[in-house]
Amino acid sequence: MGDALRIGIVGAGNISGQYVKTLPRLDNVLITRIADIDASKASSLAAEADVIACTPEELYAAADVDIVLNLTIPLAHAEVALAAIRAGKHVYGEKPLAADTSSARSVLDAARAAGVVVGCAPDTVLGTGVQTARASLDAGDIGVPVAATAFMTTPGHERWHPAPEFYYEPGGGPLLDMGPYYLTALVTLLGPVRRVVGMSSAPRATRVIGSGPRAGTSIPVRVATHVTGVLEHVGGELSTLMMSFDIWGAQLPRIEVYGTEGSLSVPDPNGFAGTVQIFREEWVDLPVRAGYPDAGRGFGVSDMARSIVEGTPHRAGGDLAYHVLDVMECLLRAAETGTSVAICSTCERPAAVTA
Incomplete structure (x- = not known):
């Protein structure tokens, strides 16, 4: 499926465990970092995934992150996505894309201007x-x-x-x-x-x-x-x-x-x-x-990663969300x-x- 793109997860809440179980099964993505405003949650999930725990700000700036996987609460979706886009990262987020269409439009417009890709659950x-x-x-x-x-x-x-x-x-x-x-x-x-x-x-x-x-x-x-x-x-x-x-x-x-x-x-x-x-x-x-077949949460991230490498449209895209x-x-x-x-x-x- 092409070169593996590196994934940094922001948000170590309930849904994050499903992504951490699925993504290692996919050969075109690789989790490298996990961040959360609660450092203990980030450390616990990072230990489970055997990756680096850090702050969100450190994750956005990290050279070993290509895609930010945004697993925060809905009210934080736009804020996290915009921070990642400003750092030049592609973004895939949990649903909804943002808490309202005004915030969601700002995410899509910023991504288009930065030349990065936005994807969104559900996959x-x-x-x-x-x-x-x-x-x-x-x-x-x-x-x-x-x-x-x-x-x-x-x-x-x-x-x-x-x-x-x-x-x-x-x-x-x-x-x-x-x-x-x-x-x-x-x-x-x-x-x-x-x-x-x-x-x-x-x-x-x-x-x-x-x-x-x-x-x-x-x-x-x-x-x-x-x-x-x-x-x-x-x-x-x-x-x-x-x-x-x-x-x-x-x-x-x-x-x-x-x-x-x-x-x-x-x-x-x-x-x-x-x-x-x-x-x-x-x-x-x-x-x-x-x-x-045998899909789980994270297949949309993989589908997006493949589209980035191949230059083709991805299915769980920002316009759909x-x-x-x-x-x-x-x-x-x-x-x-x-x-x-x-x-x-x-x-x-x-x-x-x-x-």
């Missing part, structure tokens, strides 16, 4: 689940797509996360937290979105931390915790979306796509694999037809105003990951 859409569904769609297995549904329901992450405040602050909530997985999958399957309508609510003003040393602590809710809407894709397909931190149990599909000749059931887009099913006369499992963020922002605006909202941004449908 789960590069796995065999979504990519097999896309291959089936592209082959015309269900005819012409006309609609889709996408549901993410949970009673809230505070039940298991020891420090869940950021889920209930601007930049969080079910839409901005989990929506990127579902919306990135929908754009990968059906193309970009041109218009949205929606409604939202926040039934509870506070949440209670359910685990860890602060269990029992009450935290405020500053965002909508139940969001539902309809997305109109550029091809005319209509996707119905529901993202909720207020539902204890629901028998709903993760994603389904409905065509003129059948339907597709798509596995959880928060994972890389899973079984795709097709319905024409009855539901039947589809064999794996596309996607990176910006469009997804724009769609989410517009959906919340539509819910607030009670009107339909046109999406100003667009993006290319990412290239398929062929088998």
